[in-house]
Amino acid sequence: MANTMVYAEEWAIKAQERLAENNKWKEICKVEYTNTRVLHNPYITDPTVQTLTRDTAYTHQAVVLTDDSVTINTGKILAQQIDRADLAQQTFVKQMELASNQAVLLNEAIETAMLAEHAQWTNFDNASIGGAAGNITVSESNIDDIIRGIKREIREANGEALMDRNGVFIVWRPADFEKLEAYAQAQGFSTADGALKDGTSQGFKYMGVEHYSSNKIAAGHLFGGVKKVFHLGIVKSTYGQVVVDSEPATADGALSAIAVIMRVDFKFEAWVKTTPVLFDILVA
Numbered sequence: 001m002a003n004t005m006v007y008a009e010e011w012a013i014k015a016q017e018r019l020a021e022n023n024k025w026k027e028i029c030k031v032e033y034t035n036t037r038v039l040h041n042p043y044i045t046d047p048t049v050q051t052l053t054r055d056t057a058y059t060h061q062a063v064v065l066t067d068d069s070v071t072i073n074t075g076k077i078l079a080q081q082i083d084r085a086d087l088a089q090q091t092f093v094k095q096m097e098l099a100s101n102q103a104v105l106l107n108e109a110i111e112t113a114m115l116a117e118h119a120q121w122t123n124f125d126n127a128s129i130g131g132a133a134g135n136i137t138v139s140e141s142n143i144d145d146i147i148r149g150i151k152r153e154i155r156e157a158n159g160e161a162l163m164d165r166n167g168v169f170i171v172w173r174p175a176d177f178e179k180l181e182a183y184a185q186a187q188g189f190s191t192a193d194g195a196l197k198d199g200t201s202q203g204f205k206y207m208g209v210e211h212y213s214s215n216k217i218a219a220g221h222l223f224g225g226v227k228k229v230f231h232l233g234i235v236k237s238t239y240g241q242v243v244v245d246s247e248p249a250t251a252d253g254a255l256s257a258i259a260v261i262m263r264v265d266f267k268f269e270a271w272v273k274t275t276p277v278l279f280d281i282l283v284a
Contacts, residue, residue, distance in 0.1 A: 010092075011099040011260060012242040018103035019240045024203075024212050025107075025114045028169055029268070030228045033236035034072075041068040041231070041271045068271050072233045075265035076109040078102050081248055081257045102262050103240070110266060111216050114232070115171065118221040120270040121280040124153065135220065135284040138176045140183045146170070147207045150224045150279060157276035162226050169203075169210045170224035170281070177213035180206070222281035229274040235265035 025031075032039065045064040052058065080102070087095070127133045129145040136146065150170065154163045172180060184206045203212035210227065217223070241262070248259035270278050 008242050008244040008260075010096070011244070012240065014096045014099040015103040015242060015262060016240045018100045019107060021107075023107055023111065024171065024214060025111050025232065027203075027210070028171070028212075028223075028227055029114065029230045029232040031232045031234060033234050033239065035235060035237050036233075037073075038069055038071050039231070039233045039267075039269070041269075041273075042066065043068055043271070043273050066272070068273075070231070070233065070267055070269040072235055072265055072267040074113075074267055075235075075238075075263055076106060076113075077261065077263040078105055079259060079261040081255065081259040083255075083257045087258055098260075099242075102260070106262060106264050108216065110232075110264065111214065113266070114230075114268060115214060115217050115221070115223055117230075117268045117270075118218060118223065118280040120268070120275065121223070121225070121278040122153075122157075122276055123282060124150065124224070124279040125282040128153065135282045137284045138172075138179060140179050140186075143176070143180050143183050144207065146281065147209050150281075151208070153279065154226060154277050159226055159277040162229065162277060166227045166229065167210055168208065168225065169212065169227050170222060171212045171214050171217065172222055173217050173283075174213050174215055176222070176283070177211065180211055220283055222283055223279070224281050225278035226274070229271075230278055231269045231271060231274075233267050233269070239264045239266075 042065055045066065047061045047063075050058055080098070082090075082098075090098075125134060126136045129136065129142060129149045136142070138146070147170065151163070151168060154160065154168065184204075203210050205211070209224075243261040245259040245261065248255050248257060
């Protein structure tokens with residue numbers, strides 16, 4: 001394609017189409033598209049409720065406001081170059097497939113990054129479901145214990161209202177998800193039957209929890225908790241932006257090629273008030 005500007009516009013349109021599709025991190029996280037570098041989530045420390053005694057003075061408590069903040073300073077970039085002759089010999093459809101693939105890879109990179117943030121979450125291990133301390137060996141015999149345990153710990157963290165409003169999720173490994181499907185199918189639930197029959201692009205709901213499968217989970221760590229409380233800040237001006245560099249430079253000089261660069265700048269943050277309802281499910 002001779003016109004580099006047109007090429008960039010067409011590439012960006014195709015990439016944006018794919019970036020706009022639904023995916024796990026969009027369903028799970030509270031996503032904020034912004035050009036602000038530092039995000040703020042100030043919160044007030046809960047005061048102590050005092051016992052009132054008639055004709056006895058009570059104590060005024062100062063309002064303590066804490067600024068919970070995070071800086072968007074991480075990101076992913078995908079840069080490819082193609083020789084001008086190779087580009088000319090590609091059909092328009094094939095060129096748009098390249099654009100689509102770049103967008104898919106960036107979205108997958110965000111999912112991988114989300115699932116690597118387990119240090120920010122509250123530990124949930126075998127002791128959380130009544131066993132000995134240690135990692136959980138997921139099986140059809142304890143998968144319902146895990147689901148119930150997550151909901152119980154959310155309630156114990158005073159997150160029941162948030163749970164009722166936003167819903168609950170768990171991201172499983174593919175092998176765990178298969179056990180869940182088998183268990184749900186054995187119980188005869190119509191919701192599970194529909195999901196198993198029709199297939200699920202993102203997940204299915206069982207026992208009041210939205211279940212997802214991912215092969216990008218960090219080894220030994222599943223992710224669960226209340227939906228839409230794990231914060232994801234994305235720089236909106238760079239997400240899906242396509243930069244085309246004609247004749248990209250190298251150490252040996254310019255190349256007779258087209259370089260196409262896409263990037264996303266983002267940061268995940270579990271705010272202080274929401275950490276107790278996000279769980280690092282430790283598994284064997």
